[in-house]
Amino acid sequence: MxxxxxxxxxxxxxxxxxxxxxxxxxxxxxxxxxxxxxxxxxxxxxxxxxxxxxxxxxxxxxxxxxxxxxxxxxxxxxxxxxxxxxxxxxxGVYPDLTVSPPTVILDEVPLESLSLLAIREREPAEYREIKDDVFARCTDAKGFITCAVSGFKSQMRRDFQIDHIKPMSEGGLTTLKNLQVLSRKAHTEKTRLENLKR
Structure with a gap:
């Protein structure tokens, strides 16, 4: 929907x-x-x-x-x-009234301050480029992607999620230096631990 x-x-x-x-x-x-x-x-x-x-x-x-x-x-x-x-x-009570659609002025928000989801919606090509670069950095010569935390390896991207090293809630940005690839299990555990800290 x-x-x-x-x-x-x-x-x-x-x-x-x-x-x-x-x-x-x-x-x-x-x-x-x-x-x-x-x-x-x-x-x-x-x-x-x-x-x-x-x-x-x-x-x-x-x-x-x-x-x-x-x-x-x-x-x-x-x-x-x-x-x-x-x-x-x-x-004709309002003779000088000119009806015009409202002008929407978008805030200029730098991409690195947006989440990956927001970047995907706003700039799909940029999102794909970031995603490809992060996965390329974590892929070895044989095509295996390695989880930054657990060391789990797989050739299937669907087994992994891109994660912020420093969470956005703590001021982390969506930059290549601050992004890592985690296995789904490692990502779930990291998220659980971060939520416990709050």
Whole structure:
């Protein structure tokens, strides 16, 4: 699954455990049903009176098949304020308003201060180069990779993990000098011992 957080999965499981029903989701194909600018345009083009507008919004809000209450935290006031903002845009209340997407300014974080996982996501080619260099340094002429701690040897990369000599939690960087190859067993034991120190 792309773009999920562990907390999202936990919340879904908790919901299911409590209610014994699957939570409802908004399908991407139906996201236009959650567009307040369409609601505002309907009110504007239908020239609804204030009373008709109030009734129309109440019907949307109370519709069991809509997601308005969920989207606005079950707070009708938030929903109404957003509809008012969309109406004001249509009425030209904000004549000098130019809507532009926000500018995202990324922090310039040096690669060596990132974890290997973060480097893999940000710079896949750089990640592969680092990984290949670390494994090359720990591989003998016959193609055997040697664990830096236990001395275990194998020709299969999958038997090993790349590890920081000085952990990042203690200020270690992701540099070739600070990376080593450990067998999976040695890596598990090293991690266990480091966690005991905390």
């Amino acid at each position: 792309l773009g999920y957080r562990d907390a999202d999965v936990e919340n879904i499981l908790r919901f299911y455990a409590q209610k014994q029903v699957e939570p409802e989701f908004i399908a991407f194909s139906e996201r236009r049903k959650c567009d307040l600018s369409i609601v505002a345009r309907h009110i504007y083009e239908s020239d609804l009176t204030r009373k008709q507008e109030t009734e129309y919004l109440a019907s949307l809000w109370n519709d069991d098949k809509s997601f308005w209450q969920v989207l606005f935290g079950y707070n009708y006031l938030y929903f109404k304020k957003q509809v008012d903002i969309e109406m004001n845009k249509l009425l």
